[in-house]
Amino acid sequence: MTRRLSISTVPVPRWLESRVLRGGTAQPEHLAAPPPGSGLRAVPGDPGLPVVGHGLEWMRYGPQFERARVTRYGPVSWMKAFGIKMAMVGGADATQAVLTNKDKAFSQSGWNLFFDPFFRRGLLLLDDEHLQHRRIMQQAFTRPRLAAYAEVAGQVARAGLADLPARFAVHPLMARLTMDIGSQVFMASAPGTNEPVLRAFKAAVDGTTALARFPVPGGKWQAGLRGRRMLEEHFTAGLPAKRHSDGSDLFSVLASARDEDGQRFTDTEVVDHMIFLMLAALDTSATTVTAAMYHLARRPEWQERARAESVALGPAPDIDGLDRLTTLDLVVKESLRLVAPLPTYVRRTIRDVDLTGYHLPAGTTTVVMPAANHYDPAYWRDPDAFDPDRFAEPRREDRAHRFAWLPFGGGAHKCIGMVLGFLEVKTILHELLLRHRWRLPEGYRMRWDWSNAPFPVDGLPVHLDRST
Numbered sequence: 094m095t096r097r098l099s100i101s102t103v104p105v106p107r108w109l110e111s112r113v114l115r116g117g118t119a120q121p122e123h124l125a126a127p128p129p130g131s132g133l134r135a136v137p138g139d140p141g142l143p144v145v146g147h148g149l150e151w152m153r154y155g156p157q158f159e160r161a162r163v164t165r166y167g168p169v170s171w172m173k174a175f176g177i178k179m180a181m182v183g184g185a186d187a188t189q190a191v192l193t194n195k196d197k198a199f200s201q202s203g204w205n206l207f208f209d210p211f212f213r214r215g216l217l218l219l220d221d222e223h224l225q226h227r228r229i230m231q232q233a234f235t236r237p238r239l240a241a242y243a244e245v246a247g248q249v250a251r252a253g254l255a256d257l258p259a260r261f262a263v264h265p266l267m268a269r270l271t272m273d274i275g276s277q278v279f280m281a282s283a284p285g286t287n288e289p290v291l292r293a294f295k296a297a298v299d300g301t302t303a304l305a306r307f308p309v310p311g312g313k314w315q316a317g318l319r320g321r322r323m324l325e326e327h328f329t330a331g332l333p334a335k336r337h338s339d340g341s342d343l344f345s346v347l348a349s350a351r352d353e354d355g356q357r358f359t360d361t362e363v364v365d366h367m368i369f370l371m372l373a374a375l376d377t378s379a380t381t382v383t384a385a386m387y388h389l390a391r392r393p394e395w396q397e398r399a400r401a402e403s404v405a406l407g408p409a410p411d412i413d414g415l416d417r418l419t420t421l422d423l424v425v426k427e428s429l430r431l432v433a434p435l436p437t438y439v440r441r442t443i444r445d446v447d448l449t450g451y452h453l454p455a456g457t458t459t460v461v462m463p464a465a466n467h468y469d470p471a472y473w474r475d476p477d478a479f480d481p482d483r484f485a486e487p488r489r490e491d492r493a494h495r496f497a498w499l500p501f502g503g504g505a506h507k508c509i510g511m512v513l514g515f516l517e518v519k520t521i522l523h524e525l526l527l528r529h530r531w532r533l534p535e536g537y538r539m540r541w542d543w544s545n546a547p548f549p550v551d552g553l554p555v556h557l558d559r560s561t
């Protein structure tokens with residue numbers, strides 16, 4: 094099994110690892126002095142190493158690093174990474190304050206750090222126009238629309254999973270499958286017929302993590318810009334036909350969607366939204382299926398329990414059938430808790446803010462860390478354990494706080510594709526469960542790469558046995 098080059102696999106001496114995961118030993122420094130007499134606390138933290146700050150540890154250890162920050166400094170701290178100072182927010186109360194954004198002090202422009210210029214003007218990046226755009230886009234996510242997307246997703250999943258080898262790497266396969274599903278559901282393009290667009294999309298995604306963030310010939314940034322241009326050309330060329338189509342693909346639906354006041358998207362807006370929707374939907378679903386397959390392989394009793402429900406439901410379920418797969422619901426929720434596919438939510442303060450008693454100055458990039466809440470022992474019993482029943486009655490540990498479990502975010506920008514994402518992930522797992530049992534290689538140790546959307550560094554090798 095070939096490993097992708099990943100910072101997670103670079104050997105690090107154990108003493109250094111444990112020092113990093115204890116949160117380092119630097120003396121705390123303050124982000125900024127609170128206004129005199131405000132009664133606010135200064136945000137504690139430390140810049141990390143010269144130039145790289147804490148970027149390398151963050152990318153290598155992901156949630157473990159974030160939990161260590163909260164343990165060391167509390168729910169609000171600061172550090173340097175990617176060339177800037179940022180406030181790191183964990184803990185359900187501080188998270189709630191940032192994401193619900195009652196005083197409109199946090200702007201979505203924080204996300205520009207990663208997404209601009211490749212995914213500019215996607216719904217997640219909008220502030221003032223957000224509500225109006227969301228109202229129009231909501232028309233593409235009604236129950237009848239979702240039922241139609243789910244049906245198409247099921248067809249593509251069945252074809253894509255029909256002929257699996259006895260041993261394969263899960264993540265590359267799921268990344269491909271979710272792209273094929275996305276192609277069909279979003280654009281009515283059959284798998285294999287949309288390769289240049291998918292390549293352009295991949296280049297744009299890779300551009301977001303370019304180290305040199307300017308056009309260097311042959312570099313990721315330049316390739317990403319080319320990818321973005323190509324996506325714009327593709328969607329712009331296809332739009333006139335979609336404006337007049339009554340197709341049930343998301344592109345057609347978005348092109349004709351109108352809110353209650355009859356407002357619809359301009360051509361440029363449809364194009365910007367389509368490009369962002371691809372980003373929002375594809376990697377997140379692939380990560381979720383991969384995480385769920387990993388846990389189901391480690392815990393065959395859960396795999397059997399989920400399979401029994403899938404067998405009882407039978408092949409090609411509709412949206413109502415998928416809703417009845419309650420064990421898969423629990424498994425997917427728990428997988429999303431343990432590995433949040435979008436590991437950070439980024440904002441920027443547009444004025445000085447009192448964040449649960451901490452002083453955040455204007456212009457601070459503010460990073461919410463869902464993992465800090467997802468592993469918080471105040472809400473979760475034995476938080477490192479895979480225990481899907483924690484989401485079932487009577488335990489319902491997720492109800493301990495509105496922001497204890499937030500893999501889809503919260504507040505006005507909460508994921509608009511949450512139900513569709515769930516349906517797609519459940520469809521894929523259901524089709525797998527019907528056909529196969531899967532297990533991990535002997536002594537397998539999972540290592541996630543956290544530098545972007547999380548993926549297993551070795552792709553996650555599994556062995557398949559037919560289930561019937």
Ligand code: HEM
Pocket residue numbers: 216217218227370373374375377378381433434435437438439499500501502503505506507508509510511513514515518
């Ligand atoms: C398991 C799958 C998914 C996960 C874990 C996920 C996660 C998230 C999260 C955490 C946010 C909010 C980020 C923030 O507040 O900064 C978000 C927003 C968003 N997601 Fe998803 N997502 C998933 C699937 C999808 C799908 C399938 C679509 C569309 C087809 C989608 C479209 C969007 C959009 C458009 C936004 C921006 C919403 C707004 O700003 O109002 N997502 N997603």
